Amino acid sequence: MGKFSRLGNDLYSGRRSIDFVGRRHLWYAISGVIIIAAVLGLWFRGLNFGIEFVGGAEYTVTMPSGQATQANADKLRTAVADTGIPAAKQVVVTTAGTNSILVQTEPLNPTESNTISATIEQTVGVTKAQLSIDEIGPSWGKEVAKRSITGLFVFLILVVLFIWAYFRQWKMSFAAIVALIHDLVITVGIYALSGFEVTPATVTGVLTILGFSLYDTVVVFDKVRENTKNLKASHQTYAEAANLAVNQTLVRSINTSIVALIPVGAILYVGAVQLGSGPLKDLALALFVGMAAGAYSSIFIATPMLAHMKSREAGVQEHEKRLKVRRRHEADRYASVPTFTDDMAVGTDPDAVPVAGAPAAATSGGNRPTPSTEALGRGRVVPPARGPVRPSGASGRVQPTRQAKSKRGKK
Amino acid sequence: MARSSARPGRTVTVFFLGLAIAYALVALIGTWKPALGLDLEGGTQITLIAKGNVTKDNLQQAADIIDQRVNGSGVTEATVNTQGSNEIVVQVPGASQNNLLSLVTQVAQLRFRLVAQVSPTTGTTTPPTTGASPSASPGSGVLLPSSSSSPKAPSTSKPSGKNTGKNRAPFVLGKHHKNKTPKSTSTKAPKPSSSPTGTPTTAPATGPTSTSQVNYTAANRASFQDGLAWQTNPDPQSVEVYNNYTCPTTKPVVDDPALPLVTCQGSQKYLLSPALIEGTQITSASAAAPGSSQGQVLWTVNIQLDSSGAATERKLSAAMAGDQTKLFAIVLDGKVISAPYYKGVIPNGQSEISGNFNEGSAKSLATSLKYGALPITFDQTKTTNQVIGPSLAGDQLKAGLTAGIAGLILVMIYCLLYYRGLGLVVIASLLVAGATTYALVLLLAKSAGFTLTLPGIAGLIVAVGITADSFIVFFERIRDEMRGGKSMRVAVEAGWIRARATCLAADAVTILAAVVLYIFAAGVVKGFAFALGLSTLIDLAVFFWFTHPMVSWLARFPFFNKGHRLSGLDAENLGLDRLPAGGRA
Numbered sequence: 001m002g003k004f005s006r007l008g009n010d011l012y013s014g015r016r017s018i019d020f021v022g023r024r025h026l027w028y029a030i031s032g033v034i035i036i037a038a039v040l041g042l043w044f045r046g047l048n049f050g051i052e053f054v055g056g057a058e059y060t061v062t063m064p065s066g067q068a069t070q071a072n073a074d075k076l077r078t079a080v081a082d083t084g085i086p087a088a089k090q091v092v093v094t095t096a097g098t099n100s101i102l103v104q105t106e107p108l109n110p111t112e113s114n115t116i117s118a119t120i121e122q123t124v125g126v127t128k129a130q131l132s133i134d135e136i137g138p139s140w141g142k143e144v145a146k147r148s149i150t151g152l153f154v155f156l157i158l159v160v161l162f163i164w165a166y167f168r169q170w171k172m173s174f175a176a177i178v179a180l181i182h183d184l185v186i187t188v189g190i191y192a193l194s195g196f197e198v199t200p201a202t203v204t205g206v207l208t209i210l211g212f213s214l215y216d217t218v219v220v221f222d223k224v225r226e227n228t229k230n231l232k233a234s235h236q237t238y239a240e241a242a243n244l245a246v247n248q249t250l251v252r253s254i255n256t257s258i259v260a261l262i263p264v265g266a267i268l269y270v271g272a273v274q275l276g277s278g279p280l281k282d283l284a285l286a287l288f289v290g291m292a293a294g295a296y297s298s299i300f301i302a303t304p305m306l307a308h309m310k311s312r313e314a315g316v317q318e319h320e321k322r323l324k325v326r327r328r329h330e331a332d333r334y335a336s337v338p339t340f341t342d343d344m345a346v347g348t349d350p351d352a353v354p355v356a357g358a359p360a361a362a363t364s365g366g367n368r369p370t371p372s373t374e375a376l377g378r379g380r381v382v383p384p385a386r387g388p389v390r391p392s393g394a395s396g397r398v399q400p401t402r403q404a405k406s407k408r409g410k411k
Numbered sequence: 412m413a414r415s416s417a418r419p420g421r422t423v424t425v426f427f428l429g430l431a432i433a434y435a436l437v438a439l440i441g442t443w444k445p446a447l448g449l450d451l452e453g454g455t456q457i458t459l460i461a462k463g464n465v466t467k468d469n470l471q472q473a474a475d476i477i478d479q480r481v482n483g484s485g486v487t488e489a490t491v492n493t494q495g496s497n498e499i500v501v502q503v504p505g506a507s508q509n510n511l512l513s514l515v516t517q518v519a520q521l522r523f524r525l526v527a528q529v530s531p532t533t534g535t536t537t538p539p540t541t542g543a544s545p546s547a548s549p550g551s552g553v554l555l556p557s558s559s560s561s562p563k564a565p566s567t568s569k570p571s572g573k574n575t576g577k578n579r580a581p582f583v584l585g586k587h588h589k590n591k592t593p594k595s596t597s598t599k600a601p602k603p604s605s606s607p608t609g610t611p612t613t614a615p616a617t618g619p620t621s622t623s624q625v626n627y628t629a630a631n632r633a634s635f636q637d638g639l640a641w642q643t644n645p646d647p648q649s650v651e652v653y654n655n656y657t658c659p660t661t662k663p664v665v666d667d668p669a670l671p672l673v674t675c676q677g678s679q680k681y682l683l684s685p686a687l688i689e690g691t692q693i694t695s696a697s698a699a700a701p702g703s704s705q706g707q708v709l710w711t712v713n714i715q716l717d718s719s720g721a722a723t724e725r726k727l728s729a730a731m732a733g734d735q736t737k738l739f740a741i742v743l744d745g746k747v748i749s750a751p752y753y754k755g756v757i758p759n760g761q762s763e764i765s766g767n768f769n770e771g772s773a774k775s776l777a778t779s780l781k782y783g784a785l786p787i788t789f790d791q792t793k794t795t796n797q798v799i800g801p802s803l804a805g806d807q808l809k810a811g812l813t814a815g816i817a818g819l820i821l822v823m824i825y826c827l828l829y830y831r832g833l834g835l836v837v838i839a840s841l842l843v844a845g846a847t848t849y850a851l852v853l854l855l856a857k858s859a860g861f862t863l864t865l866p867g868i869a870g871l872i873v874a875v876g877i878t879a880d881s882f883i884v885f886f887e888r889i890r891d892e893m894r895g896g897k898s899m900r901v902a903v904e905a906g907w908i909r910a911r912a913t914c915l916a917a918d919a920v921t922i923l924a925a926v927v928l929y930i931f932a933a934g935v936v937k938g939f940a941f942a943l944g945l946s947t948l949i950d951l952a953v954f955f956w957f958t959h960p961m962v963s964w965l966a967r968f969p970f971f972n973k974g975h976r977l978s979g980l981d982a983e984n985l986g987l988d989r990l991p992a993g994g995r996a
Contacts, residue, residue, distance in 0.1 A: 008890070009894055093802065094799045094802045095800030097798055137471060137474065143472075150932075151928045155928065159923060162919065162920065166919075207924070207939060208870065211947075212877060214921070214924075218920055252887040255883045259880065260877050260880065262825065264873055266815065267872070269814065270813070278865075280869055282866075284869065
């Protein structure tokens with residue numbers, strides 16, 4: 001635990017930093033591959049919609065009065081699910097009154113239907129005459145689905161407005177929505193690829209992801225905003241400040257994900273491994289994938305994308321330019337000069353000195369680089385000229401110009 | 412909030428008091444088991460069989476409308492689906508619910524028709540006549556009630572003199588009525604009906620009613636001019652049917668919008684034009700109690716028509732305004748519920764239906780209208796109502812609960828390992844959140860019909876887990892502040908202020924999701940949105956009124972503010988080499 005705590009502190013102070021923002025193209029590529037796989041899966045395999053969406057067949061088993069018990073219903077459920085017909089895997093069995101049992105499956109072809117009938121007849125000992133088959137429509141009609149999708153769109157629009165109102169930056173809204181859609185596509189794609197059935201429980205799970213993914217993103221963005229509040233006065237570029245924010249919230253993100261995924265994982269385990277099928281599995285799988293994607297996207301997609309978009313802003317670019325110049329000035333040119341120690345080795349090649357270490361250290365909050373303990377064999381090294389002096393403004397920024405008094409505005 | 416942190420004990424006490432009250436209410440209700448959904452406990456299955464020829468689309472449309480009706484509040488998680496070619500199956504959790512059956516089967520085909528002739532049932536009249544004039548109520552531009560059109564009992568309360576006095580020859584329309592100033596109807600002023608006839612009663616206007624369809628094909632709904640012309644000069648065929656028609660009859664109501672209609676309402680017999688405005692043109696409807704008359708509250712139903720309906724109504728009201736002999740009828744399922752005249756022009760499609768409504772009937776009508784008119788009718792006699800068992804095996808619930816609770820225990824262990832002393836706060840907060848959720852689920856089951864399905868239960872367990880995120884944000888903030896060199900006690904307050912803003916923003920997004928989905932979505936999604944909003948609010952309540960005060964309170968103990976090894980806030984745990992500056996606190 002101690003090491004992990006230490007990591008937390010190092011991440012917070014910026015002493016150790018994982019370059020989430022800088023390596024954004026890598027993350028984009030990873031996500032791109034996953035999303036393409038998801039979209040291809042959706043395109044070619046499609047979603048396996050459950051009985052609630054596509055309707056199916058209903059077998060009404062008429063039984064002697066009093067025989068329609070829960071025990072018999074359970075027996076039928078197991079028997080029908082074990083026939084191995086995919087459409088009958090998610091069978092719904094209910095008792096209706098005291099003398100009939102309803103068995104609902106997805107649409108079946110005639111052969112499958114015969115198998116199911118035979119299974120039912122054998123399991124509870126009824127004759128063909130006591131079995132009637134009806135076609136049932138979906139309980140999730142087009143209207144219900146349409147309304148849910150309308151709700152989703154209204155929510156997305158409102159959330160864009162809300163995030164803009166809270167952060168005052170539409171780019172944050174955009175990045176958050178991209179991350180959200182990223183999570184949704186991945187989750188839905190997993191369903192398409194795995195062929196798991198989409199039921200109302202799945203929809204519920206997917207909708208939960210909406211809240212979770214955005215929650216995570218908002219927390220990280222809050223830190224980004226805090227770190228970039230006084231960007232002009234800080235010694236960091238926007239990308240660095242954003243990266244620091246992600247690092248600082250990394251421990252939180254990890255803890256949150258662990259805490260959220262443990263119960264979901266437990267339910268998924270029981271739903272998928274012990275029970276095999278049913279609403280628990282549908283819900284938990286969507287939640288598990290979505291939450292994992294949500295945690296990933298808030299760190300690897302939303303923030304890098306925000307920094308990416310921000311880096312094109314004139315103000316941010318100017319600040320970056322200024323920082324570059326300042327750092328060049330502040331960099332200790334003599335940092336490579338070793339302090340003298342008694343056992344100093346003499347005669348190493350000066351070119352081998354990791355000069356690159358100096359600016360890298362400077363990025364983390366302007367810390368002075370630690371002096372190298374290796375000896376170089378030489379004293380002061382005059383840095384070579386970088387080139388002829390140009391007539392431009394000294395620090396690369398626009399210099400104020402003085403104009404004739406008549407041309408200045410009235411004050 | 413600064414005050415609450417100064418007196419953490421008080422906040423926690425108040426919070427627990429609230430929780431205790433919630434449990435006291437639960438004890439009063441006496442049920443300690445939440446209402447379970449269809450999948451876990453079964454419920455009632457209502458099978459409706461459609462009459463006549465129905466298309467697949469019509470049936471599906473009707474199923475969708477019924478779904479919206481039964482899930483109007485959205486927390487019961489009823490399912491509606493079609494079966495075969497002409498059946499709709501409604502499954503509702505819980506034992507038999509009779510009021511639900513009437514809500515489901517209420518056909519609610521509302522149509523606006525023009526009254527060509529009206530007479531007491533005994534009469535076998537006459538030349539085109541309009542009678543049964545409503546009283547001269549105050550207000551303009553609103554559909555005025557004709558409380559006399561639906562007297563409670565036939566043969567009473569209907570002074571016949573009223574009709575005879577109004578008999579008159581047909582005349583050219585639209586000429587006489589321009590004197591009334593067109594006026595906005597946005598004012599829904601109370602319309603105390605000072606009617607001299609038939610005092611309003613609280614009984615819904617469902618007297619003995621019967622209808623007969625006139626065999627007439629020329630007219631249809633398309634043109635309001637046709638309707639107006641027909642009103643003043645109905646075709647002889649219809650008049651003959653009307654004259655031969657006796658009330659009451661026991662023939663079933665067949666309400667074809669394209670045909671004229673002869674119907675009875677109480678002691679009145681009406682000859683009505685083809686429908687000019689359909690119920691499907693209603694965009695919203697609500698029940699209102701605008702005022703009282705003679706000590707009785709008069710309930711009305713306000714409706715808003717869509718643009719085409721409003722346009723038709725504007726033209727109709729312009730043509731008919733002010734003439735008390737020109738009536739139109741609001742017909743619900745073949746019954747005339749109101750036959751008023753236009754006092755002024757109605758430009759924007761806002762109308763008010765008044766009849767003999769009480770609170771229940773007004774609200775029920777508004778619900779039916781709002782969620783649409785059913786495109787088909789059902790055979791009431793074949794409607795079956797039976798008890799169904801749960802669709803899931805019992806072990807699913809047990810397995811789900813076990814898994815969820817095991818998951819939460821693992822979460823607690825993790826928090827204890829990582830946050831040590833503060834982990835106790837997490838555990839206490841999770842327990843409190845769980846207890847609050849349970850109490851509210853029990854209370855809502857009773858008050859709002861909230862039922863828990865298996866996914867709902869899993870969702871709530873997961874939500875409690877997600878709730879822990881607020882604490883993590885808070886604790887990490889405290890640690891960050893301490894790394895910044897603040898003392899524990901200062902860090903708690905500074906961290907709180909920042910964590911609070913973050914959590915409020917993040918939870919606001921979740922609540923936004925819940926509210927939007929609740930408003931826009933239908934069916935199961937509505938129930939989910941409800942649970943999501945509920946758990947988020949509980950998260951906020953626990954976070955504000957329990958977790959923060961607890962941490963503030965604990966910060967007073969040297970164990971925490973001196974940074975004991977097991978407090979979770981010691982230097983080693985923070986990853987610092989030294990005690991934070993001012994670690995004395």
